[in-house]
Amino acid sequence: MKIISIANQKGGCGKTTTAINLASALSLNGKRVLLFDLDPQAHASLGLDIESQDSIYNVISRLTPRKLKLENIIKKVENSFDIVPSNILVGTLEQELSDEIGRELKLMEVIKPIRDQYDYVLIDCPPSLGILTINAIRVSEQLIIPVETSRFSMQGVEHLMDIVHLVKERLNHSVDCRILVTMFDSRLRHSFAMLSTFKERFNKLLFDTIVHINVKLKESAVMGKPVAFYDKYCRGSKDYYTLAKELIFEDKQTGAIDEVKQQVKKQPEIKVEKIKEKKEKIEEPVVAKEPELEKTSWKNRLEEEILDVQEDAQEIKLESKSDAKEQVKEEVVDEVEQEETAAEEQKPVEATFQPLSSRMKELVREEAKDFFRAKFSIEAPGAKSVYVTGSFNDWSLDDNCRLKNKGDGNWETEIDLKPGVYKYQFIVDGVWKEDPKNPQKERNSFGDINSLIEVK
Ligand SMILES: Nc1ncnc2c1ncn2[C@@H]1O[C@H](COP(=O)(O)OP(=O)(O)OP(=O)(O)O)[C@@H](O)[C@H]1O
């Protein structure tokens, strides 16, 4: 079994889309796959139309009243494609685990018993570098870092690499880091400039496969399906299928080399050259059978992009296909010119942002007038963590909704809300609780009680 984490603390760079569609493409290639949703936002679960009251929280937490084993919470998505769903309570593990010994090994302990049941386990990480992500990196052999070809992605990758080095130094665990370019927009000159910067900086760490921007990927997530079951022949489906092939191919190579290494250990007369020989033997036939895995030259790839434009142009309803084609041809012709333009782009961007930012401040000030401060408090002596969540923040969980311990068993926080009626509940050490001091309440569809607050 190979465990792969998909992580990047930058939000919205395609982690979940990659986790869902790579998992699905691997299973379509005959592999047994488990997708581990480790993000409290539960986007991977929702993107596969799986809702669950249980999650890894019930397996790891010591505070849960409903303790379960990993195998009890696994759900089937397709043939040979299973998921460990997530829900909002997974977020409370960050806090609960923070002062536990061996906190970074929790995931490893729970995954161990299912090792033989899958060929691949993919972990969809939250967009943060907390204890959950460290647990995921610690248990993984490989880390896939999806990056958009946008201005700020490079910094994020460097930061994540630092964490990987830290895990290596402190926890003595090496991870094979790979970078996947996502949401590549072949209509933009900027995308090509960024791609060549990434190539220069990360070189062999980049996957050959690039995931293009494709609206079907967005639509399929809304429909709760992997893209291959929504539109089998779209660009997004092809890209993730090719990525799965690339991964399987690389793993075959590594596996074969390891096998020979083992033999060398057992029979010292087998010389190291044998490894090379074996590698070459594997490389030749597989590449011949699977031409899409051949390393395309930079030029070939750009030519491919010109062809893709027809599809892309339809999606964004460009005025005419030939316009789009011309646009990309122009971009492809002169790589040097692209780099110069990318540098030039930096200046006008700053100039346009200046007035915008003061306008933004004005807008925020105007908006702020409409907000009123709402106080939430609850008595919870001895509790380790208390959150409030509700319809005002889409029932999400982050630091803004964490209550402060006032030291006398009372926890409180203040949140700015617009006028309206909101439903809410507290989460005390992972357990949902209505507000005992508030008589305004209603029963929700799970049979629990939501407290109600009116802001005026
Ligand atoms: N290649 C793509 N083409 C078009 N849209 C995409 C593509 N990849 C992702 N998206 C869309 O971009 C949005 C963000 O993607 P996704 O949820 O996969 O990012 P994420 O890194 O998991 O985000 P978060 O950090 O919040 O977990 C989603 O709406 C998704 O459908």
Ligand SMILES: [Mg+2]
């Ligand atoms: Mg996500």
